[in-house]
Amino acid sequence: MTLATIHWVLIGIWALLAVASAIVFTISRLSGKDMSELVQRTISWWVMVAIFTVAFLVSNTISIIVFALISFLALKEYFSMIPTRRADRRVLFWAYLSIPVQYFWVYDSYYGMFAVFIPVYMFLFLPVASLLSQQTEGFLRAVGTLNWGLMLCVFSISHAAFLLILPATPDNATGGPGLLLFLIFLTQFNDVAQYTWGKLFGRHKILPGVSPNKTWEGFLGGVVTTFVLALLTAPLVTPFDLVHAAAAGLLIPVAGFVGDITVSALKRDLGVKDTGSLIPGHGGILDRIDSLTYTAPLFFHFTRYFYY
């Protein structure tokens, strides 16, 4: 029964992707405009969904490793993008090493350590590691930027992995994996929905100084779509009652939007268009998981507070 539900949800995601792809390919064939980026982006979705599905079906441990790899790639992208000091090479190395440690706490279900390792221990340790070079010029900027990157790329994202090991409850036989699926699916779907609504009906800019392409129409269209989808899917994979499902259905699209514009602000400050070029049609990995950096920790604590 457990397996069946989760499998059906996965099949549903693949079916949705197939329908979306069919639409994209038809439009790109009919329209005279160059839509290669959209096609490329759709192909990349297949690859990402495939990786996620395989990891998901094999085991929790593999899924945790996949999230650790995502954190590693995101942090590498971040460190490659921001100004860094040569004197801090060692500090960057320590920051990278915190990834396996943080995900080990996830694997070990050690919630207490998981929740404080980066915001307390790494937070206190990185400045010490940095000052050992005795180069104080740029110290504040270095410590600030390194810590922010670590929080965003490692700490935040690791909350998605921690969802996985939440146990099944009487109300929710799919347990942690179901919750993770709910979070990832709605976060990513919301990105696409906000983009699509914005493209179709976008008129009024929402924060033109940060992200000129974001509109109120896109944002609200996305929120409504994701909200409806959350109400429909919550009974399948979460223990939420109607009120909590509705709350989660608002939390995810709003937090996702905030995560998106936060990374947009970062990119604008650095003067880059994409955070990288790892995912064809999407940009870098941070471009893809920007909304997850906000939805993962918020959704995790929402769920944990009310149900665990």
Added chain:
Amino acid sequence: MLQKVFYVCVRIAVLFLLGLNVRRRDLLPARGPAIIVANHNSHLDTMVLMALMPLSRLKDVKPVAAADYFFSSPWKAWLSDHVLGIIPVERGRKDKHSDPLQGCYDALDAGQVLILFPEGSRGEPETMTELKKGVSHLAERFPDAPVVPVFTHGLGKALPRGSFLLVPFFCDIFVGKPVTWTGDRSQFMNELKDRFQALASEKTFAPWE
């Protein structure tokens, strides 16, 4: 065989620890005689350029490196010769009768691809120094061999000179159009320098000081 095994491992390490963003990879010459000219920041430069070549072609791709460094001990010499496939060049030679580039001529005659770092030394990471003129001698002698400039950024951040700690960074590789021999050595060097400048300015890099 040993070389292939070594470079398969290098490829995996390069992909996982570094991650490459290669622009215009198709401009890399698959067949010789040809000369790849790159800026030099790190020991990783050679590894990465070799990792970009097809495995089946590796035995015909030859990095050119200083004999006094890479052949300084029997161990290093064996590794340089059998695994890395290095062609040694004597720096500051005493014997004026033999041509230090003879090994390069032979390789180009045999239709191989040379990898050359005309800066001569890795120097300060992520800064380019004056190009040495040896490459123009090669171009003069083999006017039909394409000279392909490759600009790399980030490898000096990942593993600069004097460090043994590899810190992961995404690296950018910009392959340029081949420089053609026009009959004049200094003109050729200027053209090559301009080409490198153009490649380096294709992207603004995050400061690293």
